[in-house]
Amino acid sequence: MSNAWKPQSAEDIENKIVRIAEKYVPEWKYNADNPDIGTVIAQIFARQTEENNRLMSLMPERYHLEFVNMLDINLHRAQPAASIVVFNMDGSVLPGARLPKGTRLSAESAFTDSGYAVFETDRNIYVTESQVKAMFMTDVERGTISPVFGQFDVPDIIDSDSLVPLTEDEDMTEAAPSETTLFSDIVDEEEVVIIPPFTLFGEKTSIGRSILIIYHDRLFDGVDEPIYLRLEDGEDVAARIKSGEFSFQYMSADGFADFDSVKLGEDGKTFTLLKSAECRKVASGDKKYAVVILKCNGIMTDSLEVSGISLSAGGDSRAPEYVGDGSVEMDAARFTPFTDTLAVFNECYIGHDKCFAKNGARITLDFKLSFRENQIRLTMEQEDAELTVIKRKPKKTLFDNPAQVKVNEVIFEYYNGIGWKKLRLDTEYAGLFETGDNGNVHLSFICPDDWKESESGPYSGRCIRMRVVRADNCYMRPAIHTYPVIENLKCAYSYEGKFAAPSKLERIAGTVKEDITERLGSEKPFTILSGSEYAQDMLYIGLDRKLEEGPISLYFQLADTNNQNGVKFRMEYSTATGFKEMRFTDLTEEFTRSGTVMFLPPADMSERIIEGNRLYWIRLIRSKSQKSEGSDVFLPRIARFCLNAVSVTNVQTDDETDYYIDEVMPNMHFGLGADNVLDAEIWVNEMGTLHKEEMERMIGDRPDRVRAEYDFLGRISAFYVLWDEVDNFEEAESRRSYRIDRMTGQLLFGDGTYTDMPRVLDNVAFRARVRSTDGELGNVGEWEIDGFVGDAPYIDSIGNPIRSHGGSNLETLDHALLRGAGMMNSRGKLVSERDYLRHIMEFSDSIDRARVVVGETIDGTGQPSDISIVLLMRDYADGAFSFHRIAALLKKELLKTCELTVSEDNLHIVEPIFVDISVNVWATVMNMDDSFEVQSDVKSVLNSYLNPTRTDSDDGWNIGVIPKESQLLMRLGVLRSRAIIQRVTMIGHYVDAFGEHELDTRDIEVSPFMVVRNGEHKVFVTNK
Incomplete structure (x- = not known):
């Protein structure tokens, strides 16, 4: 065994001084050949330190061992790496496959003796063939229905197939702009389903709408004519229409359009609507309707009722659409209805389809009437022709007096689909044209219900037919025909304050369309506008197959965002009669960390149609809402969701x-025959x-x-x-x-x-x-765990979507010596901040640095008894997996040795508040050819300088420290030989308990929980 004390040479020490100097004093250069005063001091320090290290290294190795033995401490065991593995079935006929706890998986490794690292599953799992086909969320506070994955058919306001073509040649299937919204990720059946990221109970998009759809066959047809819509007991609705929260629209040729004018009458319940375009009709059965909608411009969370809806309309005086005799069209401004030669059965057609379609309305005809004379005599040729026909010579009269011819009787008629029927006017009109008096004429009648369209020459529509019934002496010659002339004919209609019920009434609430026409006849109030029917915050997960066995695993991978609040929830599953609650195991710890939710599927799980999808449904119901402002920032962000995932650990269990x-x-x-024994x-x-x-x-x-x-x-x-x-x-x-x-x-x-x-x-x-582990060698990359140790029938593929993390080797003797020294210093108790820091850093090699904050918590509150431990992990950039792996164990360890007055509730282990520093640099290069290289070098310097963790060349940044602009400029000074830094800006982005912030670093109120992190850097280069 080598000596625990590692001596350093003077050259090693000098090289370290050079590396540190480049960071702190870049303007000074170490030069051993031509030393200045700084170089001389560095050389003296290096030689003195080298001698001290040499003397320390002479201490016998057994003294170090005895020091450890004297304290009776054991080396900390190796820690196994951990990850998540996702399994995929091979598409066989089997519904799934069982994988027991301890199933062995492998990842290739060039550093282990066997050539691979072995992982074992931590729990039993049933790998199901079922796939997620739809996911959506509901938010009761916002009233939203937010799609996450799958296809959702939002009901059309108007069925596109029911639209009446604008022209005869238009295809009946052509629709106005579709109101159907499809939120779909089209996935090939053979591909792996990938659920897009989403914020749990925090999505703001919605496919739900609140719309009232009103149909009528005639009252909405007027152009630039008032339409009256009355809402009985609808004061709340009227107020929200007036505020702009609701709006009226009509179906035009280009889709739904806003009315040109919407005014509320003095009665507070009748709206006057004006539009400048025609309505596009909708066919329903054998009838055609115009459509007006009242829609909520936002998202409703309540419901509104009225006790009745009624409609009326009025038409200003307008010229008719057509005047003619059945074959020839006349000028509507001035025309002779029966020509200048009167005869029985002469006809005149007056067409105004829109006006004459107002069943039950009073229609008025106003015109100026005058008369003209037409003298008719027989010529010699006419007399000869007449004699030829009659075969006798007419009598000679002593006096040649012409006959007087007038329209003695006229009839007004309309077409009822079978024939022409007499139109009953309010006043007698048979002798209208008999008197010969000039003046203004006013006629009125109630529009009959059975008035149908007819053909008259080039015109197709509803017409009045004026027909001469009697005209005495009309065939006598000579004769004077006194024929009428009509000028400025105007048609108008009015319901005279009468209101009619809509022909049909529908509403869309959320994603449900309902016919509520029958409620118009009820005397009770009824709902016309409301939000969705969902009464809770829920996440719905729809599966295409029934889950036969378990445990089933749902994997939620949280995004790398700190300060995410947990979400308490319960789970339910679909049955034939509704939803039932089920038991589950939450390994996400209420969505405070990535993990799985596991459950045994109940036998009575069955399909239900929800949002147009017939699937087997599971839903997560939120049981506690965040109440703080801006709470969406802290809701869990789900970066990945999938089935068939289980946690694995780099453990090899021997027989x-x-x-x-x-x-x-x-x-x-006895020898156990394994290294890194757990x-x-x-x-x-x-x-x-x-x-x-x-x-x-x-x-x-x-x-x-x-x-x-x-x-x-x-x-x-x-x-x-x-x-x-x-x-x-x-x-x-x-x-x-x-x-x-x-x-x-x-x-x-x-x-x-x-x-x-x-x-x-x-x-x-x-x-x-x-049970043993590979320690650090078990920290393999993403998707490297891809094989089984042994057979695994019916499993097509496996992989780890996140890298394995947290693996560490057996504690070294050097580390044990430092830990022992710390124990002697603190006497095995944690009293001072220094004691805590020493104990924390000795706990795991995964911790890069830590800070103890007394009397404060990361959410901005705190009591004097609170102790917050802020941990920056070495692999922080890869997510919070390592942090969550050790946080609970570290807290348990600290509670063993800290003061008795420190309770579990007062000790908080937290991640830092990461401040993403984005730097913009404006630099001038000496040579244009260096521009690309300078840009790359500047970004490299920034990324290295703002890296918070320790490296061989940098010490990183302490927690609670934000770099200043002057420090950054000094660090960029290493590039002064090739570029001049003109200006820099530093923008910090972070999320804390008070929300999301983005501001200049000079304006950031630095918190002891903050640590810097690289943002997005930009370099702008100009040539000198």
């Missing part, structure tokens, strides 16, 4: 070995030292700690008792004790004074099952 002895001697020792199960054969009654009593009382072997007559032939390991025999609580010398790998028994020893000579004396 049980039998040991024999020839004679009973004190202080017997522990051993020692079963000592006590046959012959115990009475039969005593053995039978022990079998009944402690069956887990005794074994009995029987001969063919049923008599006990061997009786093994499990013994306990102790650090020293004098303090052993039981005489059935042994020790393990891990430096030599030997098993030690006592001399019989304080503890017993094996005494059976004619049979197996004891049996040993040894």
Whole structure:
């Protein structure tokens, strides 16, 4: 064994001085050939230190060993590395495969004797063929339904297939912009499902909506005409519409559009809506409807009721859409309805489809009426033609007086789908055109319900047909025809304060669409707008196959974010009648660390359709909410989620070995045949030292700690008792004790004074099952644990998504000497801050540095009795796995040796608050060709300088210290030969108990829990 004290040469010491000087005083250069005063001092110090080290190294090695033995301390055992392994089935017909605890896995290693590192599973696991097909979360406070993974069909406001084409040539399947949102990761059936990262109960996106959908066949058709919508007992709804929280929209040719004007009437319940475009119709059965929606512009968390919804509309006076005689279109501004030559059955069509579609409305026709005369005489040719037809000569009259022809009777008609039916006006109109009086005419009627569209020349729509029924003397010649002329014809409609119920009423609450038309007839209030139906914060996990066996494992890997709050939860599973609670084992410690949640699947688990997915569902229900402002920052961030994961440890459990002895001697020792021994199960054969009654009593009382072997007559032939390991025999609580010398790998028994020893000579004396580890060699990288030791049928692949961590070798003698010195200094008790720090640093080589903070906690509170231990791990950049692995053990160890006044609740083991320092550097290079190299060198210097852990060239940064800009400029001075640093900025980003912060490092209020970490650096280079 080499000497525990490692001497250093003067050259080694000088080289270390040079490395340290580059960091603290970069402007000074060590020059051994041309020494200045600083170099001379460094050389003198190096030679003096070399001599002191030489004298210390002359101390005999046994003195160091005796020092350790005097304190009666054992070397700290090696610590096994640990990781998580995920298994994938091979796609066989089997639903899964059982993997018992202790299943051996392997990772190739060039540094171990066997060529691979062995890992064993820590728990039983059933690897299932079932896969996650959908995941989503609900948040009752926000009212959100947040998709995590899978496909979710949000119900369309309007079914795209029901939209009426805008033109005859338009495909009926063409839809307005779809309201369907698909949150989907399209995954090939043969690929491994990868769930994207998410914040547990903290996602803000939502696929849920709150919309009221109102249908009517005619009242929404008006363009630039008022639409009246009345909400009975809807004061709350009206207030939120007025505030902008809710809004009205209508279905236009381009999708849903906002109304041009929305005004609330003086009654506080009637809204007047105006729009400048036509509604696109929706077909339902044999009817067509226009659609208006009332939607929440945010996310609702409550519900709103009204006792009724009614509609009305009004139309300003407008010119008709069409005027014609059935074949020729006329000018609607001025036209002769029956031409200038009157005849029975002359017709005039007035078309205004939108106005004449307002069933039940009062429609008015206003126009200016005037009359003109048309004198008709027979020419000679006409007389000859008439004689030819009549075959006789007409009578001669003494006086040639022309006949007077007027429209003696007219009828107004409409088309009811079968034929033309008389339109009943409010006043008698048959002799409207008989008087011959000029003036303004006002006609009105109630629009019939059975008015249908008809064809009239080029026009298709609802029309009024004016038809001449009687016109006396219309065929006599000569004649004077007094024919009407109509000018400025205007059509208008009004419901005269009458309101009608919507034709159809639907609502979307969250992701559920419901027809609520029947509730319009109820006298009771009903809900028109509400949030989702989920009443709790929940995470839903949908599986495509039933879980037949267990334990089933759900793996949650937390992101590398400190100060994450835990989340208490319970679990439920889907059944045919709902959800039932189930028992589970939470190895995440309420989501404060990465780990698995394991459970045995109940037999009555069954499929349910949730959010459009028929799956087997598991849901995690949050039982306690964070109430602090900005609490989302501290909710667990899940970086990875998957099934079929289990923790593994770099442990190799040997087969049980039998040991024999020839004679009973004190202080017997036996080689265990393994390096880095973790522990051993020692079963000592006590046959012959115990009475039969005593053995039978022990079998009944402690069956887990005794074994009995029987001969063919049923008599006990061997009786093994499990013994306990102790650090020293004098303090052993039981005489059935042994020790393990891990430096030599030997098993030690006592001399019989304080503890017993094996005494059976004619049979197996004891049996040993040894567990060992590879120590640091077990710290393998990601996905390197990829094989089985032995066969594993039906398992296609395995891998560790995170590197194995926490593996360490047996404590060295040097470390034990330092620990022993610390024990002597503190007398085995933790009193001062220095005592705590020494004990913490001696506890594990994984700890890079620590700080003790008294009277404060990381959440910004604290009592004078609080002691916070801040640990910076060497592998902090790889996550918090190493921290979580030792935190609980360290706390337990500290509580053993600290003052009695320190309670478990007052001792806090925490990670630092990492401050990510992002540096922007503006530099001027002497030579443009050096620009790329200078950029690389600057980033390299920054990454090295801001690394908080110790390295061979840097000491890192103490916890609670933030570097200053002047220090950074001094460090960048090493590049002054190639670049001039013009300016730097340092921005720090961190998350503490008060939220997320990003500000200049000069403005950061430094906390004793903070430690620096590299952020994103940028270098801007210009040429001199």
